[in-house]
Amino acid sequence: MKDIITLGIESSCDETSVSVVKNGREVLSNIIDTQIAIHEKYGGVVPEIASRNHIEAISRVTKKAIEEANITFDDIDVITPTYGPGLVGALLVGLSYGKALSFALNKPFVGVNHIEGHIAANYITYKQLKPPFLCLLISGGNTQLVHVKDYTDFEILGKTRDDAIGEAFDKIARVVGLGYPGGPKVDKLAKEGNPSYELPKTHFDNLDFSFSGIKTAVINLNHNTPNINKADLCASFQKTVTEVLIENTLEALKQINLDTIVLGGGVSSNSYIREQFLKLEKQGIKIYTPDIKLCTDNAAMIASAGYYNFISGKTDDLSLNAIPNLKLN
Numbered sequence: 001m002k003d004i005i006t007l008g009i010e011s012s013c014d015e016t017s018v019s020v021v022k023n024g025r026e027v028l029s030n031i032i033d034t035q036i037a038i039h040e041k042y043g044g045v046v047p048e049i050a051s052r053n054h055i056e057a058i059s060r061v062t063k064k065a066i067e068e069a070n071i072t073f074d075d076i077d078v079i080t081p082t083y084g085p086g087l088v089g090a091l092l093v094g095l096s097y098g099k100a101l102s103f104a105l106n107k108p109f110v111g112v113n114h115i116e117g118h119i120a121a122n123y124i125t126y127k128q129l130k131p132p133f134l135c136l137l138i139s140g141g142n143t144q145l146v147h148v149k150d151y152t153d154f155e156i157l158g159k160t161r162d163d164a165i166g167e168a169f170d171k172i173a174r175v176v177g178l179g180y181p182g183g184p185k186v187d188k189l190a191k192e193g194n195p196s197y198e199l200p201k202t203h204f205d206n207l208d209f210s211f212s213g214i215k216t217a218v219i220n221l222n223h224n225t226p227n228i229n230k231a232d233l234c235a236s237f238q239k240t241v242t243e244v245l246i247e248n249t250l251e252a253l254k255q256i257n258l259d260t261i262v263l264g265g266g267v268s269s270n271s272y273i274r275e276q277f278l279k280l281e282k283q284g285i286k287i288y289t290p291d292i293k294l295c296t297d298n299a300a301m302i303a304s305a306g307y308y309n310f311i312s313g314k315t316d317d318l319s320l321n322a323i324p325n326l327k328l329n
């Protein structure tokens with residue numbers, strides 16, 4: 001069978017990334033131009049600034065991705081930009097660039113759901129991994145349990161009713177004075193602490209999550225406790241949210257009668273969460289955690305998801321618009 005070369009484009013938030021991937025699994029290049037330093041001083045991503053920086057970066061990043069993959073534009077079989085969810089102005093940069101390339105090169109074009117990309121990061125990390133499996137998606141914009149029935153067939157079994165878990169990490173980092181981006185900083189500080197603070201867990205009678213209660217409890221504790229031990233607070237937060245993630249994930253796994261859990265999204269790079277999930281292997285459960293470099297936003301995962309959409313017969317026309325609140329399925 002002929003190889004299929006996918007050009008993935010990702011610009012949904014503050015990373016401009018372009019990647020060349022062969023047959024959905026082999027990364028020939030994955031260039032990531034991050035804007036973290038630009039947004040750091042504002043304590044979070046400023047949408048307008050993100051869009052402007054994507055515009056400045058996109059051609060340069062694409063050129064670098066093509067060069068590093070050692071191909072020409074002619075070798076590309078399909079162009080696959082993210083079209084949602086994300087910041088609308090930011091999404092429009094990558095999407096419009098992808099459309100323009102598709103038109104100029106006369107190559108097919110498939111819009112990719114960013115959430116599918118986070119799942120597909122695992123197909124790059126684990127060449128043998130195939131659906132079906134249960135995916136726990138934990139990122140800055142999403143927290144959901146997804147039954148991945150096939151490469152393009154998903155059922156959401158549970159989701160957050162308020163904050164995404166990454167938002168909670170970022171908020172807590174800000175409150176305790178660690179700055180942006182918060183998740184990795186909480187992860188690092190928690191290593192120096194003990195989970196000595198009692199924090200509330202929210203459970204529902206289904207598989208949904210809620211992180212606003214624990215977030216408020218951490219904020220109040222930080223505010224009302226003189227000389228609070230910030231490392232202990234971060235460790236307590238991490239331990240409590242991880243327990244909730246594991247409880248719901250195990251229940252979901254039982255409901256769909258599978259034995260494989262796959263993590264995805266930026267928060268799946270958290271060292272404590274990974275460690276606790278990997279402990280479940282002792283119970284005979286297979287655990288897959290994506291390569292750390294592929295956990296946060298990157299175009300390789302988008303190219304991989306784009307490949308699976310393309311070979312399942314999906315193509316889009318140039319009227320495809322960005323959808324900031326795009327859902328799975």
Ligand code: KG4
Binds near residue numbers: 013141187265270296
């Ligand atoms: O997947 P991602 O890059 O963006 C979305 O697609 O939403 O995830 C970004 C989120 C941010 O909230 C960031 O703080 C969090 O992932 N994050 C982490 C860690 N690394 C990134 N959260 C906890 N621990 C980490 N090590």
